[in-house]
Amino acid sequence: MPTVLFLRHGLTAKTGPVLTGWTPGVPLDERGAAQARTVGARLAGLRLDAVVTSPLERCVQTAQAVLDARREPGGLHVEERFGEVRYGDWTGRELKELAEEPLWKVVQAHPSAVVFPGPDGEPLASAQLRAVRAVREWNERLGPDAVYAVCSHGDIIKALVADALGLHLDQFQRIxxxxxSLTVVRYTELRPFLVRLNDRGEDLSGLVPANQGDGDAPVGGGA
Structure with a gap:
């Protein structure tokens, strides 16, 4: 029953107003660096079997802060499939401008049908598929008792949460x-369990249960 801590990267100067995508050379700003250090301190006492990251700079910096806070840092594993959605011709444009595009309404209401424009544009469904496959392969590689962190991007993590909840991709904009933030999913043979979503608190003691169980959900919600 691997437990995966999905960590979104910290803030950059472009986070929010601009769709950064795969634009190179977009590091964390001062706010983002501070956020990364805070997350690293939060996770310092938790056993991690691996720290895996998107290849983009803002994620690598965030993941490195997690390693730097640990007594035995270990290595950083770069995984291309946890990289940002390839937004094609939308990359680098302001969101307020993109909101005027006809495709924007499709992204909001029917994202499973979206293929971003341009030769490098990617279907959102394909981005979800590659990320889900990456999680499954890392789960298999690290073993059933693994606890590991994955630093990725907002839309990728939202797509992974939708998959874990058995939701159609068209529902992922509700997440x-x-x-x-930390989003935690525990994967069992029967089903994934969403343990935490968009968590920015402090206490991580309940992330990995003492009794892993067999994957059955407790009737009544459990204690």
Missing amino acids: QVDPA
Whole structure:
């Protein structure tokens, strides 16, 4: 029953007003660096079997802060499939401008049908599929008792949460994932369990249960 801590990268100077996508050379700003250090301190006492990251700079910096806060840092694993959605011709444009595009309404209401424009544009459904496959392969690689962190991007984490909940991708816009937040999913043979969503608190003691169980959900919600 691997437990995966999905960590969204910290803030950059472009987070929010601009769709950064795969734009190179977009590091964390001072706010984002502070957020990354805070997350690193939160996770410092938790056993992590691996720290995996998107190849984009803002994620690598956030993941490195998690490693830097640990007594035995270990190595950073870069995984291309946890990279941001490839937004094609939308990359680098302001969101207020994109909101005037006809495709914007499709992104909001029917994202499973979206293919971003341009030669590098990617279907949102394909981005979800590659990320889900990456999680499954890392789960298999690290083993059933693994606890590991994955630093990725908002839309990718939202798509992974939708998959974990068995939701159609068209529902993923109902999910919120803030910068430097933790979203935790425990994967069992029967089903995934969403343990935490968009968490920015302090106490992580309940992330990994003492008794892993067999994957059955407790009737009545459990204690």
